[in-house]
Amino acid sequence: MSKKEEILTINHIKKDYGSLEVIKDISLTVGKGEVVVVVGPSGCGKSTLLRCINGLETIQGGEISLKGEIISGRQKDMHLVRQKIGMVFQSYDLFPHKNILDNITLGPVKAQHRKKEEAEEEAEKLLVRVGLLDKKDAYPRQLSGGQKQRVAIVRALCMHPEVMLFDEVTAALDPEMVREVLDVMLELAREGSTMIIVTHEMQFARAIADRIIFLDKGEVVEEGTPEEFFENPKTERARKFLNVFEFDTVKGVEDKK
């Protein structure tokens, strides 16, 4: 991993809301093309970590840099930094007053000052890839949750970000729509996108991750390859956490009696 170009470096960051420490001390380096999946119990600081990276939250200590340039603690030109960081939220949050194509091209045209035709052309290509070209003139309210989330991913991609952040993007979706969104992310990973993913889908985490980060109470408790983490978690806390996702069968017990 060390030979790869470093895209994102998080150096001992801290974040608190008054007396509540959400992030105690997190350090993390993400290389180009790497897929890092962050897991952990709720309230462990996963989402806050992502929000700190793109400056939606300010940090109280440490620093974050993108391709060697410090991006934390900025005020004025934070919007320029955010153009290089794609973010997809749990609740998709397309803009309800704009159609799908305008949702996608808003950032490229207004923030990056690219030509409208060029942005639209790229948006259409991306929509083809997620199978939604026929929806380009539709409004968000006419789409299903899974479709909206795929558009939200395309909207972030169209900005050509250095790194993509996914904040529990399937948590608000019906089970049958989860797959279509995860498939898009798997394809991005295969193409070499740099991604940081917060998720509760453990099977998916295992399939997509190059590296798993296990957070608890605002700290990195364990870090490793998916195989290491899921087969042989080193810490008791990780073991306990993973147990939550497994069920002992109850049916067999009844039958044997």
Added chain:
Amino acid sequence: MNIDVLKEYAPAYFSAAGLTVRIALIGIAGSFLVGLLCSLIRYYKIPGLRQIAGVYIELSRNTPLLIQLFFLYFGLPKIGILLSSETCAITGLIFLGGSYMAEAFRSGLEAVPNIQIESALSLGLTKGQVIGYILLPQAVSVSIPAFAANVIFLIKETSVFSAVALADLMYTAKSFIGMSYNTDEALFMLVLSYLGILLPISVIFTIIERKLRYAGFGN
């Protein structure tokens, strides 16, 4: 009711209606601007300005337009500021309307979920762009019914302008009554004139409201 009298009065009412509409238009446009400014100041909690906006809104909403006009027309000259009837009328209407519009904008701004702002920010838009492309369009669509109510309210409020000697509709009606005692005809024409102005506005707002009703339908 005498048709000939109505015919005789019509031109005077027409020109008075023109004046009423002109002053209402300027006053309402000004109210929108002042209201937008105040609501954004309060939305972003800009220190200092926020308190000023708060005091203004309370002062403006809790005093009658007539008293505000008296202050402008009879009060200000005492400290050497002499305003024409028309300037008084427009200033008074903006002073009153600004606070009502601020409250209308506020209801819209508060209806826009914070995550909309955050997802616009994460696209790398500047704060100004977020306001212009995301926040305001959605807020306005929520505020339209309140805008409509305010616009109609403000136009009706113009009927007190005769108190500062402005030859508006009310003033015209009053002077006809005073001159010739044709009370029925004068008042009939007055009602007709206000309806003629207000009904189309109601209809237009209903159409706008239907067209812009996107924000309430989820994303």
